Amino acid sequence: MTSPRLRTLGNKIVGPGHPVYVTGEIGINHNGDLENAFALIDAAAEAGCDAVKFQKRTPEVCTPRDQWDIERDTPWGRMTYIEYRHRVEFDEEGYRAIDEYCRKRGIDWFASPWDVESVEFLEKFDVPCYKVASASLTDDELLRAMRATGRTVVLSTGMSTPKQIRHAVEVLGSENIVLCHATSTYPAKAAELNLRMIHTLQAEYPNVPIGYSGHETGLQTTLAAVALGACFVERHITLDRAMWGSDQAASVEPQGLQRLVRDIRTIEESLGDGVKxxxxxxxxxxxxxxxxxxxxxxxxxxxxxxxxxxxxx
Structure with a gap:
Protein backbone atom coordinates (compact mmCIF):
# COMPACT_ATOMS: atom_id res chain seq x y z
CA MET A 1 0.00 0.00 0.00
CA THR A 2 1.59 3.25 -1.14
CA SER A 3 -1.29 5.62 -0.41
CA PRO A 4 -1.78 6.80 3.20
CA ARG A 5 -5.53 6.59 2.56
CA LEU A 6 -5.59 2.79 2.36
CA ARG A 7 -6.40 0.39 5.19
CA THR A 8 -6.37 -3.39 5.57
CA LEU A 9 -9.52 -5.20 6.69
CA GLY A 10 -8.74 -8.89 6.77
CA ASN A 11 -7.46 -9.81 3.33
CA LYS A 12 -9.01 -6.77 1.64
CA ILE A 13 -7.81 -3.21 1.06
CA VAL A 14 -10.17 -0.33 1.77
CA GLY A 15 -9.66 3.08 0.21
CA PRO A 16 -9.59 4.99 -3.08
CA GLY A 17 -8.99 2.79 -6.11
CA HIS A 18 -10.30 -0.32 -4.38
CA PRO A 19 -13.79 -1.85 -4.31
CA VAL A 20 -16.16 -0.38 -1.74
CA TYR A 21 -16.14 -2.55 1.39
CA VAL A 22 -19.80 -3.40 2.04
CA THR A 23 -20.87 -4.43 5.54
CA GLY A 24 -24.25 -5.84 6.50
CA GLU A 25 -24.90 -4.62 10.05
CA ILE A 26 -26.74 -7.41 11.83
CA GLY A 27 -26.36 -5.66 15.18
CA ILE A 28 -28.98 -7.21 17.45
CA ASN A 29 -31.52 -7.81 14.66
CA HIS A 30 -30.99 -11.52 15.30
CA ASN A 31 -32.98 -11.07 18.54
CA GLY A 32 -30.66 -13.45 20.34
CA ASP A 33 -31.43 -16.35 17.99
CA LEU A 34 -28.50 -18.08 16.27
CA GLU A 35 -30.72 -19.33 13.46
CA ASN A 36 -31.70 -15.74 12.70
CA ALA A 37 -28.02 -14.79 12.73
CA PHE A 38 -27.18 -17.59 10.32
CA ALA A 39 -30.01 -16.55 7.99
CA LEU A 40 -28.75 -12.95 8.01
CA ILE A 41 -25.20 -14.15 7.29
CA ASP A 42 -26.62 -16.14 4.37
CA ALA A 43 -28.41 -13.05 3.04
CA ALA A 44 -25.23 -10.95 3.26
CA ALA A 45 -23.06 -13.61 1.64
CA GLU A 46 -25.52 -14.18 -1.19
CA ALA A 47 -25.78 -10.44 -1.83
CA GLY A 48 -21.98 -10.17 -2.12
CA CYS A 49 -21.24 -8.26 1.10
CA ASP A 50 -17.65 -8.29 2.35
CA ALA A 51 -18.62 -8.68 6.00
CA VAL A 52 -21.38 -8.77 8.58
CA LYS A 53 -21.20 -6.89 11.85
CA PHE A 54 -22.61 -7.57 15.29
CA GLN A 55 -22.79 -5.53 18.50
CA LYS A 56 -21.18 -6.82 21.69
CA ARG A 57 -22.04 -5.50 25.13
CA THR A 58 -21.44 -6.46 28.72
CA PRO A 59 -24.99 -5.78 29.94
CA GLU A 60 -24.03 -4.83 33.51
CA VAL A 61 -21.54 -2.26 32.16
CA CYS A 62 -23.62 -0.79 29.33
CA THR A 63 -27.01 -0.69 31.05
CA PRO A 64 -27.51 2.10 33.62
CA ARG A 65 -28.13 0.60 37.05
CA ASP A 66 -31.42 2.44 37.51
CA GLN A 67 -32.80 0.69 34.40
CA TRP A 68 -31.92 -2.88 35.33
CA ASP A 69 -35.18 -3.70 37.10
CA ILE A 70 -37.55 -1.86 34.78
CA GLU A 71 -39.89 -4.41 33.25
CA ARG A 72 -40.81 -4.47 29.59
CA ASP A 73 -42.81 -6.63 27.21
CA THR A 74 -40.69 -8.69 24.83
CA PRO A 75 -41.30 -11.55 22.37
CA TRP A 76 -40.18 -13.87 25.20
CA GLY A 77 -42.64 -12.47 27.74
CA ARG A 78 -42.38 -9.72 30.31
CA MET A 79 -38.86 -9.38 31.75
CA THR A 80 -36.56 -6.83 33.34
CA TYR A 81 -34.41 -4.71 31.08
CA ILE A 82 -31.18 -6.34 32.28
CA GLU A 83 -32.69 -9.77 31.55
CA TYR A 84 -33.58 -8.54 28.06
CA ARG A 85 -30.05 -7.23 27.48
CA HIS A 86 -28.67 -10.67 28.34
CA ARG A 87 -31.31 -12.34 26.15
CA VAL A 88 -30.04 -10.63 22.98
CA GLU A 89 -26.32 -11.21 23.65
CA PHE A 90 -24.42 -14.22 22.32
CA ASP A 91 -21.88 -15.88 24.58
CA GLU A 92 -18.54 -17.35 23.49
CA GLU A 93 -20.17 -20.55 22.29
CA GLY A 94 -22.54 -18.50 20.16
CA TYR A 95 -19.76 -16.46 18.59
CA ARG A 96 -17.74 -19.62 17.97
CA ALA A 97 -20.70 -20.89 15.98
CA ILE A 98 -20.97 -17.55 14.13
CA ASP A 99 -17.25 -17.57 13.40
CA GLU A 100 -17.42 -21.10 11.98
CA TYR A 101 -20.53 -20.31 9.93
CA CYS A 102 -18.98 -17.17 8.42
CA ARG A 103 -15.88 -19.14 7.45
CA LYS A 104 -18.10 -21.70 5.75
CA ARG A 105 -19.93 -18.94 3.85
CA GLY A 106 -16.70 -17.13 2.93
CA ILE A 107 -17.61 -13.84 4.59
CA ASP A 108 -15.85 -11.88 7.35
CA TRP A 109 -17.50 -10.79 10.58
CA PHE A 110 -16.65 -8.22 13.21
CA ALA A 111 -18.44 -6.28 15.91
CA SER A 112 -18.94 -2.99 17.69
CA PRO A 113 -17.74 -3.52 21.27
CA TRP A 114 -19.51 -1.15 23.65
CA ASP A 115 -17.15 -1.62 26.60
CA VAL A 116 -13.57 -2.65 27.34
CA GLU A 117 -14.60 -6.11 28.54
CA SER A 118 -16.25 -6.70 25.16
CA VAL A 119 -13.01 -5.77 23.37
CA GLU A 120 -11.21 -8.37 25.47
CA PHE A 121 -13.94 -10.89 24.60
CA LEU A 122 -13.66 -10.22 20.85
CA GLU A 123 -9.88 -10.58 20.97
CA LYS A 124 -10.52 -14.32 21.26
CA PHE A 125 -11.40 -14.17 17.55
CA ASP A 126 -9.40 -13.06 14.52
CA VAL A 127 -11.73 -10.24 13.46
CA PRO A 128 -10.57 -7.97 10.60
CA CYS A 129 -11.35 -4.76 12.49
CA TYR A 130 -13.37 -3.14 15.24
CA LYS A 131 -16.21 -0.67 14.83
CA VAL A 132 -16.81 2.28 17.12
CA ALA A 133 -20.53 2.95 17.30
CA SER A 134 -21.42 6.65 17.13
CA ALA A 135 -22.68 6.45 20.70
CA SER A 136 -19.20 5.33 21.84
CA LEU A 137 -17.21 8.05 20.04
CA THR A 138 -16.68 9.97 23.30
CA ASP A 139 -15.55 6.92 25.34
CA ASP A 140 -11.78 7.47 25.43
CA GLU A 141 -11.12 4.36 27.54
CA LEU A 142 -12.90 2.19 24.98
CA LEU A 143 -11.11 3.86 22.06
CA ARG A 144 -7.72 3.28 23.68
CA ALA A 145 -8.58 -0.38 24.26
CA MET A 146 -9.42 -0.82 20.57
CA ARG A 147 -6.29 1.02 19.46
CA ALA A 148 -4.14 -1.19 21.70
CA THR A 149 -5.22 -4.29 19.75
CA GLY A 150 -3.45 -3.00 16.63
CA ARG A 151 -6.48 -3.81 14.48
CA THR A 152 -8.03 -1.35 12.05
CA VAL A 153 -10.79 0.67 13.73
CA VAL A 154 -13.86 1.94 11.86
CA LEU A 155 -15.23 5.06 13.54
CA SER A 156 -18.81 6.27 13.02
CA THR A 157 -19.44 9.96 13.61
CA GLY A 158 -23.20 10.28 14.20
CA MET A 159 -24.48 12.53 17.02
CA SER A 160 -20.98 14.08 17.28
CA THR A 161 -19.53 17.56 16.82
CA PRO A 162 -16.42 18.29 14.71
CA LYS A 163 -14.39 18.85 17.90
CA GLN A 164 -15.51 15.52 19.32
CA ILE A 165 -14.60 13.78 16.08
CA ARG A 166 -11.14 15.36 16.02
CA HIS A 167 -10.53 14.31 19.62
CA ALA A 168 -11.61 10.72 18.90
CA VAL A 169 -9.28 10.59 15.88
CA GLU A 170 -6.44 11.84 18.08
CA VAL A 171 -7.15 9.14 20.68
CA LEU A 172 -7.34 6.37 18.09
CA GLY A 173 -4.53 7.70 15.89
CA SER A 174 -5.32 8.52 12.27
CA GLU A 175 -2.93 5.98 10.77
CA ASN A 176 -5.14 2.93 11.31
CA ILE A 177 -8.76 4.11 11.13
CA VAL A 178 -11.61 4.36 8.65
CA LEU A 179 -13.90 7.34 9.35
CA CYS A 180 -17.60 7.02 8.55
CA HIS A 181 -20.12 9.80 8.14
CA ALA A 182 -23.39 8.93 9.86
CA THR A 183 -26.64 10.42 11.12
CA SER A 184 -27.83 8.56 14.20
CA THR A 185 -31.59 8.67 13.76
CA TYR A 186 -33.48 5.41 13.17
CA PRO A 187 -34.66 5.82 10.50
CA ALA A 188 -32.86 8.99 9.39
CA LYS A 189 -34.65 11.58 7.26
CA ALA A 190 -33.19 12.35 3.84
CA ALA A 191 -33.01 16.04 4.76
CA GLU A 192 -30.73 15.17 7.70
CA LEU A 193 -28.32 12.80 5.93
CA ASN A 194 -26.03 15.66 4.85
CA LEU A 195 -24.07 13.44 2.44
CA ARG A 196 -21.75 16.30 1.48
CA MET A 197 -20.10 15.66 4.85
CA ILE A 198 -18.26 12.88 3.02
CA HIS A 199 -16.37 15.57 1.09
CA THR A 200 -15.91 17.62 4.25
CA LEU A 201 -14.31 14.65 6.04
CA GLN A 202 -12.15 13.88 3.01
CA ALA A 203 -10.80 17.44 3.14
CA GLU A 204 -10.41 17.47 6.93
CA TYR A 205 -8.68 14.08 7.11
CA PRO A 206 -6.67 13.69 3.88
CA ASN A 207 -4.84 10.59 5.13
CA VAL A 208 -7.95 8.70 6.27
CA PRO A 209 -10.36 6.66 4.10
CA ILE A 210 -13.91 7.96 4.44
CA GLY A 211 -16.98 5.74 4.53
CA TYR A 212 -20.70 5.92 5.22
CA SER A 213 -22.89 4.26 7.82
CA GLY A 214 -26.52 4.69 6.83
CA HIS A 215 -29.67 4.40 8.91
CA GLU A 216 -32.16 5.68 6.35
CA THR A 217 -34.91 3.78 4.58
CA GLY A 218 -34.41 3.09 0.89
CA LEU A 219 -31.22 2.54 -1.05
CA GLN A 220 -30.70 5.58 -3.28
CA THR A 221 -29.02 7.79 -0.70
CA THR A 222 -26.50 5.08 0.18
CA LEU A 223 -25.70 4.76 -3.53
CA ALA A 224 -25.26 8.55 -3.63
CA ALA A 225 -22.73 8.23 -0.80
CA VAL A 226 -20.71 5.84 -2.96
CA ALA A 227 -20.86 8.27 -5.88
CA LEU A 228 -19.56 10.97 -3.51
CA GLY A 229 -16.55 8.82 -2.66
CA ALA A 230 -17.45 6.61 0.30
CA CYS A 231 -15.10 3.61 0.22
CA PHE A 232 -16.76 1.75 3.11
CA VAL A 233 -20.52 1.30 3.39
CA GLU A 234 -22.55 -0.12 6.23
CA ARG A 235 -26.30 -0.68 6.38
CA HIS A 236 -28.39 -2.49 8.97
CA ILE A 237 -29.92 -5.67 7.57
CA THR A 238 -32.97 -7.65 8.65
CA LEU A 239 -34.95 -10.71 7.62
CA ASP A 240 -38.16 -8.68 7.87
CA ARG A 241 -38.56 -4.99 8.72
CA ALA A 242 -41.73 -5.86 10.64
CA MET A 243 -39.79 -8.02 13.13
CA TRP A 244 -39.61 -6.97 16.77
CA GLY A 245 -36.66 -4.70 17.58
CA SER A 246 -35.68 -1.05 17.55
CA ASP A 247 -33.37 -1.25 14.51
CA GLN A 248 -35.56 -3.35 12.20
CA ALA A 249 -37.46 -0.46 10.56
CA ALA A 250 -34.22 1.25 9.44
CA SER A 251 -32.79 -1.98 8.02
CA VAL A 252 -32.55 -3.47 4.54
CA GLU A 253 -34.24 -6.77 3.74
CA PRO A 254 -32.42 -9.51 1.74
CA GLN A 255 -33.76 -8.56 -1.70
CA GLY A 256 -32.94 -4.91 -1.12
CA LEU A 257 -29.46 -5.87 0.04
CA GLN A 258 -28.85 -7.74 -3.21
CA ARG A 259 -29.89 -4.66 -5.19
CA LEU A 260 -27.74 -2.41 -3.02
CA VAL A 261 -24.55 -4.40 -3.52
CA ARG A 262 -25.27 -4.86 -7.24
CA ASP A 263 -25.79 -1.14 -7.75
CA ILE A 264 -22.72 -0.20 -5.69
CA ARG A 265 -20.60 -2.33 -8.02
CA THR A 266 -22.21 -0.70 -11.07
CA ILE A 267 -21.51 2.78 -9.69
CA GLU A 268 -17.88 1.83 -8.97
CA GLU A 269 -17.43 0.69 -12.55
CA SER A 270 -19.12 3.79 -13.95
CA LEU A 271 -17.09 6.36 -11.99
CA GLY A 272 -13.94 5.81 -14.08
CA ASP A 273 -10.72 7.73 -13.58
CA GLY A 274 -11.82 11.25 -14.46
CA VAL A 275 -9.67 11.43 -17.62
CA LYS A 276 -11.66 12.32 -20.74
Missing part, protein backbone atom coordinates in the same frame (compact mmCIF):
# COMPACT_ATOMS: atom_id res chain seq x y z
CA UNK A 277 -11.29 9.74 -23.52
CA UNK A 278 -12.75 8.93 -26.89
CA UNK A 279 -13.70 5.28 -26.58
CA UNK A 280 -13.59 2.83 -29.46
CA UNK A 281 -17.34 2.39 -29.05
CA UNK A 282 -17.82 6.11 -29.81
CA UNK A 283 -16.00 6.09 -33.16
CA UNK A 284 -18.90 4.63 -35.13
CA UNK A 285 -21.45 7.10 -33.76
CA UNK A 286 -18.95 9.94 -34.27
CA UNK A 287 -18.54 9.12 -37.94
CA UNK A 288 -22.28 8.80 -38.38
CA UNK A 289 -23.50 11.77 -36.35
CA UNK A 290 -20.80 14.45 -36.37
CA UNK A 291 -21.52 16.62 -39.43
CA UNK A 292 -18.79 19.23 -38.80
CA UNK A 293 -15.39 17.99 -37.75
CA UNK A 294 -14.45 21.33 -36.24
CA UNK A 295 -11.23 23.32 -36.23
CA UNK A 296 -9.51 20.92 -33.79
CA UNK A 297 -8.48 17.77 -35.60
CA UNK A 298 -9.69 14.44 -34.36
CA UNK A 299 -7.03 12.11 -33.00
CA UNK A 300 -5.47 9.75 -35.50
CA UNK A 301 -6.86 6.81 -33.60
CA UNK A 302 -10.42 8.14 -33.70
CA UNK A 303 -10.23 9.20 -37.35
CA UNK A 304 -8.81 5.88 -38.46
CA UNK A 305 -11.18 3.85 -36.35
CA UNK A 306 -8.35 1.60 -35.19
CA UNK A 307 -8.36 -0.74 -32.20
CA UNK A 308 -5.70 1.23 -30.36
CA UNK A 309 -6.09 2.43 -26.78
CA UNK A 310 -8.72 5.19 -26.33
CA UNK A 311 -7.16 8.58 -26.98
CA UNK A 312 -6.93 11.13 -24.19
CA UNK A 313 -8.38 14.45 -25.31
Missing amino acids: KVYDSEIGPMKKLRRVKGVVAETEEAAAGTDREPATV
Whole structure:
Protein backbone atom coordinates (compact mmCIF):
# COMPACT_ATOMS: atom_id res chain seq x y z
CA MET A 1 0.00 0.00 0.00
CA THR A 2 1.59 3.25 -1.14
CA SER A 3 -1.29 5.62 -0.41
CA PRO A 4 -1.78 6.80 3.20
CA ARG A 5 -5.53 6.59 2.56
CA LEU A 6 -5.59 2.79 2.36
CA ARG A 7 -6.40 0.39 5.19
CA THR A 8 -6.37 -3.39 5.57
CA LEU A 9 -9.52 -5.20 6.69
CA GLY A 10 -8.74 -8.89 6.77
CA ASN A 11 -7.46 -9.81 3.33
CA LYS A 12 -9.01 -6.77 1.64
CA ILE A 13 -7.81 -3.21 1.06
CA VAL A 14 -10.17 -0.33 1.77
CA GLY A 15 -9.66 3.08 0.21
CA PRO A 16 -9.59 4.99 -3.08
CA GLY A 17 -8.99 2.79 -6.11
CA HIS A 18 -10.30 -0.32 -4.38
CA PRO A 19 -13.79 -1.85 -4.31
CA VAL A 20 -16.16 -0.38 -1.74
CA TYR A 21 -16.14 -2.55 1.39
CA VAL A 22 -19.80 -3.40 2.04
CA THR A 23 -20.87 -4.43 5.54
CA GLY A 24 -24.25 -5.84 6.50
CA GLU A 25 -24.90 -4.62 10.05
CA ILE A 26 -26.74 -7.41 11.83
CA GLY A 27 -26.36 -5.66 15.18
CA ILE A 28 -28.98 -7.21 17.45
CA ASN A 29 -31.52 -7.81 14.66
CA HIS A 30 -30.99 -11.52 15.30
CA ASN A 31 -32.98 -11.07 18.54
CA GLY A 32 -30.66 -13.45 20.34
CA ASP A 33 -31.43 -16.35 17.99
CA LEU A 34 -28.50 -18.08 16.27
CA GLU A 35 -30.72 -19.33 13.46
CA ASN A 36 -31.70 -15.74 12.70
CA ALA A 37 -28.02 -14.79 12.73
CA PHE A 38 -27.18 -17.59 10.32
CA ALA A 39 -30.01 -16.55 7.99
CA LEU A 40 -28.75 -12.95 8.01
CA ILE A 41 -25.20 -14.15 7.29
CA ASP A 42 -26.62 -16.14 4.37
CA ALA A 43 -28.41 -13.05 3.04
CA ALA A 44 -25.23 -10.95 3.26
CA ALA A 45 -23.06 -13.61 1.64
CA GLU A 46 -25.52 -14.18 -1.19
CA ALA A 47 -25.78 -10.44 -1.83
CA GLY A 48 -21.98 -10.17 -2.12
CA CYS A 49 -21.24 -8.26 1.10
CA ASP A 50 -17.65 -8.29 2.35
CA ALA A 51 -18.62 -8.68 6.00
CA VAL A 52 -21.38 -8.77 8.58
CA LYS A 53 -21.20 -6.89 11.85
CA PHE A 54 -22.61 -7.57 15.29
CA GLN A 55 -22.79 -5.53 18.50
CA LYS A 56 -21.18 -6.82 21.69
CA ARG A 57 -22.04 -5.50 25.13
CA THR A 58 -21.44 -6.46 28.72
CA PRO A 59 -24.99 -5.78 29.94
CA GLU A 60 -24.03 -4.83 33.51
CA VAL A 61 -21.54 -2.26 32.16
CA CYS A 62 -23.62 -0.79 29.33
CA THR A 63 -27.01 -0.69 31.05
CA PRO A 64 -27.51 2.10 33.62
CA ARG A 65 -28.13 0.60 37.05
CA ASP A 66 -31.42 2.44 37.51
CA GLN A 67 -32.80 0.69 34.40
CA TRP A 68 -31.92 -2.88 35.33
CA ASP A 69 -35.18 -3.70 37.10
CA ILE A 70 -37.55 -1.86 34.78
CA GLU A 71 -39.89 -4.41 33.25
CA ARG A 72 -40.81 -4.47 29.59
CA ASP A 73 -42.81 -6.63 27.21
CA THR A 74 -40.69 -8.69 24.83
CA PRO A 75 -41.30 -11.55 22.37
CA TRP A 76 -40.18 -13.87 25.20
CA GLY A 77 -42.64 -12.47 27.74
CA ARG A 78 -42.38 -9.72 30.31
CA MET A 79 -38.86 -9.38 31.75
CA THR A 80 -36.56 -6.83 33.34
CA TYR A 81 -34.41 -4.71 31.08
CA ILE A 82 -31.18 -6.34 32.28
CA GLU A 83 -32.69 -9.77 31.55
CA TYR A 84 -33.58 -8.54 28.06
CA ARG A 85 -30.05 -7.23 27.48
CA HIS A 86 -28.67 -10.67 28.34
CA ARG A 87 -31.31 -12.34 26.15
CA VAL A 88 -30.04 -10.63 22.98
CA GLU A 89 -26.32 -11.21 23.65
CA PHE A 90 -24.42 -14.22 22.32
CA ASP A 91 -21.88 -15.88 24.58
CA GLU A 92 -18.54 -17.35 23.49
CA GLU A 93 -20.17 -20.55 22.29
CA GLY A 94 -22.54 -18.50 20.16
CA TYR A 95 -19.76 -16.46 18.59
CA ARG A 96 -17.74 -19.62 17.97
CA ALA A 97 -20.70 -20.89 15.98
CA ILE A 98 -20.97 -17.55 14.13
CA ASP A 99 -17.25 -17.57 13.40
CA GLU A 100 -17.42 -21.10 11.98
CA TYR A 101 -20.53 -20.31 9.93
CA CYS A 102 -18.98 -17.17 8.42
CA ARG A 103 -15.88 -19.14 7.45
CA LYS A 104 -18.10 -21.70 5.75
CA ARG A 105 -19.93 -18.94 3.85
CA GLY A 106 -16.70 -17.13 2.93
CA ILE A 107 -17.61 -13.84 4.59
CA ASP A 108 -15.85 -11.88 7.35
CA TRP A 109 -17.50 -10.79 10.58
CA PHE A 110 -16.65 -8.22 13.21
CA ALA A 111 -18.44 -6.28 15.91
CA SER A 112 -18.94 -2.99 17.69
CA PRO A 113 -17.74 -3.52 21.27
CA TRP A 114 -19.51 -1.15 23.65
CA ASP A 115 -17.15 -1.62 26.60
CA VAL A 116 -13.57 -2.65 27.34
CA GLU A 117 -14.60 -6.11 28.54
CA SER A 118 -16.25 -6.70 25.16
CA VAL A 119 -13.01 -5.77 23.37
CA GLU A 120 -11.21 -8.37 25.47
CA PHE A 121 -13.94 -10.89 24.60
CA LEU A 122 -13.66 -10.22 20.85
CA GLU A 123 -9.88 -10.58 20.97
CA LYS A 124 -10.52 -14.32 21.26
CA PHE A 125 -11.40 -14.17 17.55
CA ASP A 126 -9.40 -13.06 14.52
CA VAL A 127 -11.73 -10.24 13.46
CA PRO A 128 -10.57 -7.97 10.60
CA CYS A 129 -11.35 -4.76 12.49
CA TYR A 130 -13.37 -3.14 15.24
CA LYS A 131 -16.21 -0.67 14.83
CA VAL A 132 -16.81 2.28 17.12
CA ALA A 133 -20.53 2.95 17.30
CA SER A 134 -21.42 6.65 17.13
CA ALA A 135 -22.68 6.45 20.70
CA SER A 136 -19.20 5.33 21.84
CA LEU A 137 -17.21 8.05 20.04
CA THR A 138 -16.68 9.97 23.30
CA ASP A 139 -15.55 6.92 25.34
CA ASP A 140 -11.78 7.47 25.43
CA GLU A 141 -11.12 4.36 27.54
CA LEU A 142 -12.90 2.19 24.98
CA LEU A 143 -11.11 3.86 22.06
CA ARG A 144 -7.72 3.28 23.68
CA ALA A 145 -8.58 -0.38 24.26
CA MET A 146 -9.42 -0.82 20.57
CA ARG A 147 -6.29 1.02 19.46
CA ALA A 148 -4.14 -1.19 21.70
CA THR A 149 -5.22 -4.29 19.75
CA GLY A 150 -3.45 -3.00 16.63
CA ARG A 151 -6.48 -3.81 14.48
CA THR A 152 -8.03 -1.35 12.05
CA VAL A 153 -10.79 0.67 13.73
CA VAL A 154 -13.86 1.94 11.86
CA LEU A 155 -15.23 5.06 13.54
CA SER A 156 -18.81 6.27 13.02
CA THR A 157 -19.44 9.96 13.61
CA GLY A 158 -23.20 10.28 14.20
CA MET A 159 -24.48 12.53 17.02
CA SER A 160 -20.98 14.08 17.28
CA THR A 161 -19.53 17.56 16.82
CA PRO A 162 -16.42 18.29 14.71
CA LYS A 163 -14.39 18.85 17.90
CA GLN A 164 -15.51 15.52 19.32
CA ILE A 165 -14.60 13.78 16.08
CA ARG A 166 -11.14 15.36 16.02
CA HIS A 167 -10.53 14.31 19.62
CA ALA A 168 -11.61 10.72 18.90
CA VAL A 169 -9.28 10.59 15.88
CA GLU A 170 -6.44 11.84 18.08
CA VAL A 171 -7.15 9.14 20.68
CA LEU A 172 -7.34 6.37 18.09
CA GLY A 173 -4.53 7.70 15.89
CA SER A 174 -5.32 8.52 12.27
CA GLU A 175 -2.93 5.98 10.77
CA ASN A 176 -5.14 2.93 11.31
CA ILE A 177 -8.76 4.11 11.13
CA VAL A 178 -11.61 4.36 8.65
CA LEU A 179 -13.90 7.34 9.35
CA CYS A 180 -17.60 7.02 8.55
CA HIS A 181 -20.12 9.80 8.14
CA ALA A 182 -23.39 8.93 9.86
CA THR A 183 -26.64 10.42 11.12
CA SER A 184 -27.83 8.56 14.20
CA THR A 185 -31.59 8.67 13.76
CA TYR A 186 -33.48 5.41 13.17
CA PRO A 187 -34.66 5.82 10.50
CA ALA A 188 -32.86 8.99 9.39
CA LYS A 189 -34.65 11.58 7.26
CA ALA A 190 -33.19 12.35 3.84
CA ALA A 191 -33.01 16.04 4.76
CA GLU A 192 -30.73 15.17 7.70
CA LEU A 193 -28.32 12.80 5.93
CA ASN A 194 -26.03 15.66 4.85
CA LEU A 195 -24.07 13.44 2.44
CA ARG A 196 -21.75 16.30 1.48
CA MET A 197 -20.10 15.66 4.85
CA ILE A 198 -18.26 12.88 3.02
CA HIS A 199 -16.37 15.57 1.09
CA THR A 200 -15.91 17.62 4.25
CA LEU A 201 -14.31 14.65 6.04
CA GLN A 202 -12.15 13.88 3.01
CA ALA A 203 -10.80 17.44 3.14
CA GLU A 204 -10.41 17.47 6.93
CA TYR A 205 -8.68 14.08 7.11
CA PRO A 206 -6.67 13.69 3.88
CA ASN A 207 -4.84 10.59 5.13
CA VAL A 208 -7.95 8.70 6.27
CA PRO A 209 -10.36 6.66 4.10
CA ILE A 210 -13.91 7.96 4.44
CA GLY A 211 -16.98 5.74 4.53
CA TYR A 212 -20.70 5.92 5.22
CA SER A 213 -22.89 4.26 7.82
CA GLY A 214 -26.52 4.69 6.83
CA HIS A 215 -29.67 4.40 8.91
CA GLU A 216 -32.16 5.68 6.35
CA THR A 217 -34.91 3.78 4.58
CA GLY A 218 -34.41 3.09 0.89
CA LEU A 219 -31.22 2.54 -1.05
CA GLN A 220 -30.70 5.58 -3.28
CA THR A 221 -29.02 7.79 -0.70
CA THR A 222 -26.50 5.08 0.18
CA LEU A 223 -25.70 4.76 -3.53
CA ALA A 224 -25.26 8.55 -3.63
CA ALA A 225 -22.73 8.23 -0.80
CA VAL A 226 -20.71 5.84 -2.96
CA ALA A 227 -20.86 8.27 -5.88
CA LEU A 228 -19.56 10.97 -3.51
CA GLY A 229 -16.55 8.82 -2.66
CA ALA A 230 -17.45 6.61 0.30
CA CYS A 231 -15.10 3.61 0.22
CA PHE A 232 -16.76 1.75 3.11
CA VAL A 233 -20.52 1.30 3.39
CA GLU A 234 -22.55 -0.12 6.23
CA ARG A 235 -26.30 -0.68 6.38
CA HIS A 236 -28.39 -2.49 8.97
CA ILE A 237 -29.92 -5.67 7.57
CA THR A 238 -32.97 -7.65 8.65
CA LEU A 239 -34.95 -10.71 7.62
CA ASP A 240 -38.16 -8.68 7.87
CA ARG A 241 -38.56 -4.99 8.72
CA ALA A 242 -41.73 -5.86 10.64
CA MET A 243 -39.79 -8.02 13.13
CA TRP A 244 -39.61 -6.97 16.77
CA GLY A 245 -36.66 -4.70 17.58
CA SER A 246 -35.68 -1.05 17.55
CA ASP A 247 -33.37 -1.25 14.51
CA GLN A 248 -35.56 -3.35 12.20
CA ALA A 249 -37.46 -0.46 10.56
CA ALA A 250 -34.22 1.25 9.44
CA SER A 251 -32.79 -1.98 8.02
CA VAL A 252 -32.55 -3.47 4.54
CA GLU A 253 -34.24 -6.77 3.74
CA PRO A 254 -32.42 -9.51 1.74
CA GLN A 255 -33.76 -8.56 -1.70
CA GLY A 256 -32.94 -4.91 -1.12
CA LEU A 257 -29.46 -5.87 0.04
CA GLN A 258 -28.85 -7.74 -3.21
CA ARG A 259 -29.89 -4.66 -5.19
CA LEU A 260 -27.74 -2.41 -3.02
CA VAL A 261 -24.55 -4.40 -3.52
CA ARG A 262 -25.27 -4.86 -7.24
CA ASP A 263 -25.79 -1.14 -7.75
CA ILE A 264 -22.72 -0.20 -5.69
CA ARG A 265 -20.60 -2.33 -8.02
CA THR A 266 -22.21 -0.70 -11.07
CA ILE A 267 -21.51 2.78 -9.69
CA GLU A 268 -17.88 1.83 -8.97
CA GLU A 269 -17.43 0.69 -12.55
CA SER A 270 -19.12 3.79 -13.95
CA LEU A 271 -17.09 6.36 -11.99
CA GLY A 272 -13.94 5.81 -14.08
CA ASP A 273 -10.72 7.73 -13.58
CA GLY A 274 -11.82 11.25 -14.46
CA VAL A 275 -9.67 11.43 -17.62
CA LYS A 276 -11.66 12.32 -20.74
CA LYS A 277 -11.29 9.74 -23.52
CA VAL A 278 -12.75 8.93 -26.89
CA TYR A 279 -13.70 5.28 -26.58
CA ASP A 280 -13.59 2.83 -29.46
CA SER A 281 -17.34 2.39 -29.05
CA GLU A 282 -17.82 6.11 -29.81
CA ILE A 283 -16.00 6.09 -33.16
CA GLY A 284 -18.90 4.63 -35.13
CA PRO A 285 -21.45 7.10 -33.76
CA MET A 286 -18.95 9.94 -34.27
CA LYS A 287 -18.54 9.12 -37.94
CA LYS A 288 -22.28 8.80 -38.38
CA LEU A 289 -23.50 11.77 -36.35
CA ARG A 290 -20.80 14.45 -36.37
CA ARG A 291 -21.52 16.62 -39.43
CA VAL A 292 -18.79 19.23 -38.80
CA LYS A 293 -15.39 17.99 -37.75
CA GLY A 294 -14.45 21.33 -36.24
CA VAL A 295 -11.23 23.32 -36.23
CA VAL A 296 -9.51 20.92 -33.79
CA ALA A 297 -8.48 17.77 -35.60
CA GLU A 298 -9.69 14.44 -34.36
CA THR A 299 -7.03 12.11 -33.00
CA GLU A 300 -5.47 9.75 -35.50
CA GLU A 301 -6.86 6.81 -33.60
CA ALA A 302 -10.42 8.14 -33.70
CA ALA A 303 -10.23 9.20 -37.35
CA ALA A 304 -8.81 5.88 -38.46
CA GLY A 305 -11.18 3.85 -36.35
CA THR A 306 -8.35 1.60 -35.19
CA ASP A 307 -8.36 -0.74 -32.20
CA ARG A 308 -5.70 1.23 -30.36
CA GLU A 309 -6.09 2.43 -26.78
CA PRO A 310 -8.72 5.19 -26.33
CA ALA A 311 -7.16 8.58 -26.98
CA THR A 312 -6.93 11.13 -24.19
CA VAL A 313 -8.38 14.45 -25.31
